[in-house]
């Protein structure tokens with residue numbers, strides 16, 4: 001059998017991490033089986049679907065490196081096909097028009113509630129007489145289309161993740177609506193559970209791999225496959241991504257869309273890697289840091305967990321830092337430039353490339369996220385340096401101005417080297433009898449405006465290349481001496 005899988009996002013929001021993770025599992029499975037991965041945009045909900053969300057989803061998948069072999073197909077362009085198939089079910093007596101008004105349905109539910117019964121459609125319009133039907137039509141009542149569900153049926157499927165799953169027909173809520181209301185002979189807007197089946201048949205999907213939140217749709221869809229005379233695909237329901245409280249990760253949990261993670265400075269291979277770990281355990285002996293290509297070689301559903309996976313920021317940060325720490329400096333610099341630019345730092349980004357790469361090198365091993373490079377390197381880009389209260393206090397310490405003046409006097413006019421910088425500090429220790437600790441702390445305060453930060457000598461060399469070290473030492477002296 002040729003493996004054909006798909007991801008079918010609804011463009012009613014930005015690419016959600018749960019959808020992206022489902023895409024990853026589909027992609028991994030397709031690659032591991034030499035199959036195809038198809039992208040279908042489920043934009044049938046016309047009110048909530050928006051083109052900018054579609055764009056965000058396509059961009060996000062591409063950014064993550066989850067490339068699709070076919071598509072994107074858009075459901076909104078395929079309405080004729082769905083209506084034809086609904087008509088076929090009507091013609092074969094497997095579906096029917098139901099004319100209930102919202103008030104009648106409400107009344108029915110209230111009565112069920114009063115009897116302590118689960119809400120369901122009681123199939124009351126399933127066998128209307130031609131006269132009854134004609135009367136409703138004459139009244140001008142619109143109708144939904146309902147697909148008949150046999151209460152006595154037991155529906156079973158071998159789930160790739162969950163093993164055998166069994167549902168009873170009577171637990172499916174009665175005959176299901178497959179098209180919204182429309183008047184006369186019209187067929188209203190076809191609904192999700194129906195169109196997804198038509199599409200999966202039409203696109204020869206062999207395996208439907210999706211989030212566990214869809215598990216209740218599967219028995220209904222299996223009945224639709226049978227009614228449409230198609231082979232039922234293999235289903236696999238992957239565990240949900242949970243928040244710290246153990247509930248499904250939702251918009252209320254803050255950052256959940258791939259573009260948010262991207263903006264915060266997580267890199268694509270790290271996100272893809274972490275999402276794979278959320279629900280899949282690599283086989284023994286395989287490291288936790290891997291590319292999607294590597295994961296595809298060992299991917300199988302036997303190692304997909306049944307239980308939901310808690311989203312763990314610490315783990316994600318660790319995975320991301322592994323990628324950042326190992327990334328070639330040139331590549332990391334390319335990724336950092338947009339963050340510096342967005343922060344408003346002004347610089348000759350192309351002309352001063354070697355300097356930028358040194359800055360990257362200076363902070364690369366401390367980064368967990370790209371965004372963190374902005375505050376970490378602010379002192380290097382600053383046109384006017386701001387001082388923390390601790391730095392200002394340090395500059396006021398006895399001996400501080402002596403140290404600054406002595407260092408300023410010793411800086412050569414040629415570019416400063418690391419050995420020269422070290423020698424200058426030693427020389428000031430000797431000449432003025434000052435403690436090295438005091439000199440270094442004061443120098444840091446004067447050059448960077450803070451008492452914490454990346455390596456001091458390297459920072460000094462970088463500022464020296466810009467001709468900024470002298471300026472800053474003079475500025476510090478002015479500050480203290482008033």
Ligand code: GLU
Pocket residue numbers: 007008009010042196209210214
């Ligand atoms: N459009 C559905 C969703 O975004 C996916 C449906 C499916 O995979 O069958 O959740």
